[in-house]
Amino acid sequence: MAIKISLLTSLLLLVFNYALPFSSMASVENRKPYIVYMGSRPEGEERLAASRHLSLLQKSIGSTFSSDYLLYSYKRSFDGFVAYLSEDEAQMISELPDVVSVFPDEELELETTGSWDFLGLPEEVDRSNLESDIIVGVIDSGISPESQSFDDTGYGSPPSKWKGSCQVTPDDLNFTCNNKIIGARFYRSSGVFGSSDVRSPRDTNGHGTHVASIVAGGLVRDASFYGLADGTARGGVPSARIAAYKVCWSSSCASSDILAAFDDAVADGVDIISVSIASTALNYFGDSISIGSFGAMRNGILTSTSAGNTGPNARTIRKFAPWFLSVAASTTNRKFVTEVVLGDGRILEGISINRFDLGNDQYPIIYAGYAPNETAGFNGQTSRLCGQAYSLDANLVRGNIVLCDARITGPAPSLAGAVGVVVANDTQLDYPAEYLPYPVSQFSVEAGLQILEYIRSTGNPTATIHKSVETYDIWAPYVASFSARGPNILTPDILKPDISAPGVSILGAWSGSVPYHLASGTSAAAPHATGAAAYVKTFHPTWSPAAIRSALMTTASPISRSGWKNTVPEEFASGAGNINPIGAKDPGLVYDADANDYASFLCGQGYDTPTLRLITGDDTTCTAANNRTVWELNHPSFAASVPSGQPFSRFFLRAVTNVGSAYSTYTAVITAPPTLGIHVIPPTLSFTSLGQTLQFVLILRGELDIGSSGSATLVWDDGEHKVRSPIIAYSAAASDFVANYAQPEAAAAGVSTI
Incomplete structure (x- = not known):
């Protein structure tokens, strides 16, 4: 996360980035903002980050250096800073042994709402x-x-x-x-x-x-x-x-x-x-x-x-059908942070979307667990969550900032008269709180414990909350913690979600x-x-719908595990990766499919004719001729749920249609870990016309321990197009797919929270 060096510096940054063109910044000569990324944060040096960055700048720039050049100092989840630099200075700093990369901070000047430009x-x-x-x-x-x-x-x-x-x-x-x-x-x-x-x-x-x-x-x-x-x-x-x-x-x-x-x-x-x-x-x-x-x-x-x-968590996705596009939520490089200033002068930076600013006035701060509404039957274990209406004692909370132990979903703080809320919630730290009619900022559990310790150790604890500001998220894109994950518990050998797209602070x-x-x-x-x-x-x-979905999936940008912690293989979080609209316009090849293909897939899944007709609405019949396995469905991704501790083999039959150049030859490029053996037959596909369809078989072999997985990719490359498909093999106990995830079917479904 970023910590502002001073309120004045922050205000100057906002003015520079959103009100004036760079050419008018006479105070910083011909420099412009650059991001200097230095990798992971050194242990125990969080408080020293700003001084280290200032020292590096001073040594690099020399006598012309000014402390005003340093705009932001990143210190919590990674090490780096933002500073005004000339092109030569940026090049010089990029060559230092402690620096990973240096690049212009141009994306901080958002010309749109951000997400489409980011894509x-x-x-x-x-x-x-x-x-x-x-x-x-x-x-x-x-x-x-x-x-x-x-x-x-x-x-x-x-x-x-x-x-x-x-x-x-x-x-x-x-x-x-x-x-x-x-x-x-x-x-x-x-x-x-x-x-x-x-x-x-x-x-x-x-x-x-x-x-x-x-x-x-x-x-x-x-x-x-x-x-x-x-x-x-x-x-x-x-x-x-x-x-x-x-x-x-x-x-x-x-x-x-x-x-x-x-x-x-x-x-x-x-x-x-x-x-x-x-x-x-x-x-x-x-x-x-x-x-x-x-x-x-x-x-x-x-x-x-x-x-x-x-x-x-794994196996939380409930959108399984291979004929629609199932979309996970990813981040963009814009993040909103909200400062909380404690009475002892400490400045903590949380995540939220907060339009209110309490200014420099300090307000009493109280832990919600110390303020249960006992007359209404609540205790501290309930009140600390701030979730249930009237769980907080208004006589204790009114006019205070309240520290809660869970993301706010109920009206308790408002009903009790709180002037603001500080949330300690590590489970969804990348998910800004919904808009609330009072100031709010969300922190990790560790930061929440710091605030609680301050409350406990101080006779008159106070705090204030400032309005949110925009910062640059160097790790983006990554899949948000709230986004449902695979694997697919209905058809384990169909990868879901299919793809990811911006879904945070839109x-x-x-x-x-x-x-x-x-x-x-x-x-x-x-x-x-x-x-x-x-x-x-x-x-x-x-x-066709399948061709469009294929174009989106095979041109998607792979997402790394950087950013928010991910407890499952990345394919179960982001599918094929983050959408790339421009690339999808010209994918080269597409994995096409029609209603008959999906009907055959359902027959292979064990659906009988009467059941299938409920879905198709026609006289489709399951026969031996169209009873196909899941590995024969022409899907743009490859997934295999395999027994643990035993050698396995999977054969995937696929067909690709040429939508690129009439005369083109594609070569299969496999990237795989040592635990997986992957072969493609034939290894090259030569097309002589547009619309031509050629088949291939992907053979996947290996052996996996229980609970383990292996990630790989297949790329069909003709020198101009790179048609990429994710491959995931994983092992799990059979009970993992049934006992813990069976739910009664509901006649009505609720609106997904945005």
Whole structure:
């Protein structure tokens, strides 16, 4: 993490980075900010980091050195700093033995909300003239048509393929569609509404609006959340049209409504569907998203859906179907940090999105475990979590900052009159707290113990909380702790999630009191993948859903384990890696599949004809001819669940279709650990035309101890394209896939938290 050298330096940095071009920085001559990364933090030198960095700068620059050149000193999770340097000085420092790398700090000057630029899809990227014909269906909590992100200035009439409608009710006569939001419907089969629900397609909680704007929101300058993340808000395909299908209300999202929305969306003529809704079913035919997306796939429509927010443990993902795109949440290089200043002068830097600033005034600070509301039957073990309403004694907490031992999910601090909250929560330290109506900052358990020790050792403990500021996360991208992980407990030899995309601190349109909001979750990751898929489709409108998914997966950027701790192999966290929209436009080869392939896969999984027809909706029949093993499904990744302590062999049959150069030869390049033996037959594929399909077999052999795994990659390389597929082999006890993870099927699924 970063610690600011001084408040004045911090303010100067903000002014320099967000208000003035570098050429106007006369005070630092012709220098510009550079990041100097020095590897891991030396043990026991946290307090000395700033002085060490100043000393290095002084020795390197010499007599022209000024302490004002040092802007940030990183000291907690890694060693490094940000300083104003000339090009020659940066080169000189990069050659020092203690320095890993030096590079310009240009990305701190965010021109947009950050995520699309971070993914390499800038505002001025090459775009197809078909983008305005693409219709994105968003199945969620509705949409706010008044948002600037959905302004239709300059749009023509909806594409002729559009068959949908705009549902207006007497309860909300102000709801209107336009040439951007070309359709909107709502569904509530139960007829039960909450007090905050509006019986129209209008979004009342912000979730659906946020998702829609990430996918296809138009360009909005000077968007921010109370000044945080200031820049241009935009979606991945800002010229595309939006059709909103409201299935989520204040209480739940009914499976029946989700299926109805899928059904309408397909008939209405959408091209891509985005669904950021949780799933609890443990079989394909008991899950509305699996069924709905299968029908969409059969009609040429790809569904992109959130992996879930139940991480970081293994086997927590509940989105299994191979025909949709399951998306994990990753970080961008923008991080929001919030200072807490203790009464003894110590400055601690936590993670949160906090728009409030208590200033330099100190407030009493109390540990929530010391303030239980005993008259209401609570004890310190409950009150310390700050989760249950009225668990805190208002007489003790009112006017205080309160230290809590869990991420805030309840109203207890507010009800007790707290002026701010400090959270000690190591499990999801990379997951900023949701917006709260008072100052908040989140810390590790270790930092929380420091604060608690200060409270215990001081007769009059005090603290203050400052407004969040943006910093640069050198480790990004990495998968967020909350993102659900594999392996796949339903079909262990299908890798899920498929891919990762930005899902932490994403600025998007909102409903209610703020026009734009910063939010986190796989609900925000899925629409990034949806936007990338839509971008690819604008250049390849005839590609199948499987081809688009393949293009996204085989061009994804591998994610390292740097950053937040990961207790599972990286493939179970990020799938094929982080999306790369520009690369996916020209993947070279694609692993294609159609409804018949997936039906054969399900037959091979043991589904009988009556069950399969529940999913396909047609007269599909399982026969010996189409009963295929999972290893024959033409998926862009390779996974093998193997017995422990025994030699194993897996044979994967795959086919790739040429979408690159007509005459091209691809060579198989394998990267694997010594524990795995991998062979590809044939090792080269020679194509003589576009659209030509060639088969190959990947043979995977080895022996793994229980609970161990081996990660490898296959890259088909023609000198221009690198078609990359992850390979993961792992061993586990059979009981791990059943006993601890079986859940009763639910008729309704809740909205994923963002």
